[in-house]
Amino acid sequence: MTPPAFESLKPIALRPHPHLYEVNTWTWLEKLSARLGRPIGLADVPDSEWDSFARLGFDIVWLMGVWRRSAESRRIALANPGNVAQYDRALPGWKPADVIASPYAVAHYVPDPRIGTWDSLDAVRAKLHARGIGLFLDFVGNHTALDHPWTREHPEFYVQGTQDDFQRDASSFHRIETPRGVFFLALARDPYFPPWDDVAQLNHFSPQMRAAQLAELRTIASHCDGVRCDMAMLHLNDIFEKIWGHLLHGASAPEQEFWAKAHAAVPDLILLAEAYWGTESRLLDLGFSFAYDKGLYDAVRDIQMPDLHNRLGAPVSYQSRLARFLENHDEDRCASVFGKGRRLSVGSLMGTLPGMRFYHQGELEGFSIRLPITLRICADEPADPASTAFFAKILRITKDSVFHNGEWNLLPVTREGDDTAGDLVAYEWRSGKSWKVISVNLAGSASQGRVNFGDRPLAAKEYVFYDELNDVRYNLSADELRSPGLFVRREGFDAHLFNVSPA
Numbered sequence: 263m264t265p266p267a268f269e270s271l272k273p274i275a276l277r278p279h280p281h282l283y284e285v286n287t288w289t290w291l292e293k294l295s296a297r298l299g300r301p302i303g304l305a306d307v308p309d310s311e312w313d314s315f316a317r318l319g320f321d322i323v324w325l326m327g328v329w330r331r332s333a334e335s336r337r338i339a340l341a342n343p344g345n346v347a348q349y350d351r352a353l354p355g356w357k358p359a360d361v362i363a364s365p366y367a368v369a370h371y372v373p374d375p376r377i378g379t380w381d382s383l384d385a386v387r388a389k390l391h392a393r394g395i396g397l398f399l400d401f402v403g404n405h406t407a408l409d410h411p412w413t414r415e416h417p418e419f420y421v422q423g424t425q426d427d428f429q430r431d432a433s434s435f436h437r438i439e440t441p442r443g444v445f446f447l448a449l450a451r452d453p454y455f456p457p458w459d460d461v462a463q464l465n466h467f468s469p470q471m472r473a474a475q476l477a478e479l480r481t482i483a484s485h486c487d488g489v490r491c492d493m494a495m496l497h498l499n500d501i502f503e504k505i506w507g508h509l510l511h512g513a514s515a516p517e518q519e520f521w522a523k524a525h526a527a528v529p530d531l532i533l534l535a536e537a538y539w540g541t542e543s544r545l546l547d548l549g550f551s552f553a554y555d556k557g558l559y560d561a562v563r564d565i566q567m568p569d570l571h572n573r574l575g576a577p578v579s580y581q582s583r584l585a586r587f588l589e590n591h592d593e594d595r596c597a598s599v600f601g602k603g604r605r606l607s608v609g610s611l612m613g614t615l616p617g618m619r620f621y622h623q624g625e626l627e628g629f630s631i632r633l634p635i636t637l638r639i640c641a642d643e644p645a646d647p648a649s650t651a652f653f654a655k656i657l658r659i660t661k662d663s664v665f666h667n668g669e670w671n672l673l674p675v676t677r678e679g680d681d682t683a684g685d686l687v688a689y690e691w692r693s694g695k696s697w698k699v700i701s702v703n704l705a706g707s708a709s710q711g712r713v714n715f716g717d718r719p720l721a722a723k724e725y726v727f728y729d730e731l732n733d734v735r736y737n738l739s740a741d742e743l744r745s746p747g748l749f750v751r752r753e754g755f756d757a758h759l760f761n762v763s764p765a
Contacts, residue, residue, distance in 0.1 A: 271388060273530040274396035274487045277666045279582060280321035284590055284622045287325045287377055288362060292639045304378035304386050316393040319661045323390060324398035324490055326591065327365030330374045332407030335363035335460040339636040352633055352640040362638045366492055367407040367460045371478050383485050396487035403475055404496045405450035405461035413447060413462055414440045419471035421448040421463040421506050436462055453505050466502045466520055467513045476527045488532030495541040497521060525549025534585060546583050552618045555584035562608055563599060565704055567684050578616050578670050586612045587620035597630040603755055605652060610757040611702045613656040616670045626653040659730055659759065664696035675711040678749060683711030686750060697762040703752035712747035722764035731759045
């Protein structure tokens with residue numbers, strides 16, 4: 263396939279309910295280098311790697327961590343004794359050379375020399391486009407590395423304290439000497455945790471800083487189709503003021519939220535929000551195409567069925583803009599959290615719900631070692647054949663256009679013989695040519711109930727329900743489906759994924 267000229271590339275059009283694959287770019291290139299016996303940057307990645315993403319049916323590849331890393335962030339990571347235990351778990355016998363800076367302490371929005379160049383990034387985008395895949399990159403708008411050029415050239419872009427503030431709480435500030443004098447830049451933080459010690463907090467109420475950020479975002483947008491926006495809710499005026507108001511000295515919030523301005527500045531750029539604290543709707547209203555559904559992840563992980571049913575009862579127009587995942591680089595590995603016993607139920611659920619279906623490098627193989635983002639590589643781990651086969655099956659099944667262009671409906675499950683129906687989730691995907699019915703038992707013991715289809719039209723007298731997960735068939739009459747409904751009984755953490763056709 264001959265990719266189009268880079269300058270003529272247009273943003274890719276995603277199908278509804280797209281599949282995203284997150285790649286830890288540095289680690290991926292290290293593993294490719296070891297496998298191929300030579301240094302591999304983006305320009306050297308074999309076409310077979312891009313082909314593999316297309317074969318699995320991914321619509322988006324998110325190359326996480328392509329921007330220039332911070333020398334200061336690496337120094338801080340090496341000096342922090344709290345990192346030793348997690349490094350030991352991920353890479354026994356690690357050496358200082360294995361420690362790299364955090365990808366979320368961006369020193370400059372240019373590709374890191376280890377990763378590649380603008381030209382190689384553009385070439386990758388063209389190769390992905392030729393395979394019908396979009397490219398996502400990172401945008402870390404809340405903070406920068408301590409050695410980002412802005413810290414010396416534009417300290418006014420940051421939240422600042424005084425020398426007295428620094429003396430009272432040195433762990434919350436970064437003292438920096440610049441040609442304009444000494445400044446005390448606040449370290450960025452999530453309000454529920456201590457400050458992040460390798461990043462400085464940008465001042466979202468500064469018009470000059472906002473303008474500079476929008477210029478950076480326009481540059482990034484010319485090289486990709488979308489960006490995953492780190493900690494996007496921290497930009498919101500009320501949240502920012504709540505955290506930093508004591509250091510803003512009466513500065514007032516801008517009239518327009520930053521994300522509304524960002525969407526207007528790059529309207530064709532697909533925005534994915536890392537979102538928490540119930541801010542998903544607000545961010546979507548401001549121009550994001552998708553937002554993390556951390557609430558659903560928590561409900562599934564903790565088997566909170568009332569919360570889960572409530573979330574799946576939301577309008578499908580809203581759910582279609584949520585990113586559903588079982589792991590990402592901020593969460594523990596799916597294999598560790600859910601174990602082999604729950605893989606079938608949670609994997610079937612997250613892989614067939616409306617919204618962005620979000621997969622993480624190593625998830626498909628069932629890896630259990632979580633890689634700290636400041637390590638270049640983790641210990642070798644054999645793939646779990648059962649995990650690989652299961653996710654390959656789910657990805658193959660969900661290539662069907664009905665999972666992208668069909669109509670989704672949550673189906674009520676009523677009691678049948680006991681009180682376990684509430685542990686089941688059932689829904690359907692329908693189009694003119696295809697009908698899928700999914701039923702998942704998210705509890706650890708057997709559950710049963712009747713799946714009700716309401717007044718949905720049933721033209722045939724009998725239907726074949728072929729379970730694509732378990733390779734079994736059931737013949738059911740239309741009369742039974744109408745009343746009392748489809749009887750479902752599943753053992754703990756089991757699922758049905760039916761292809762339904764007239765007998």
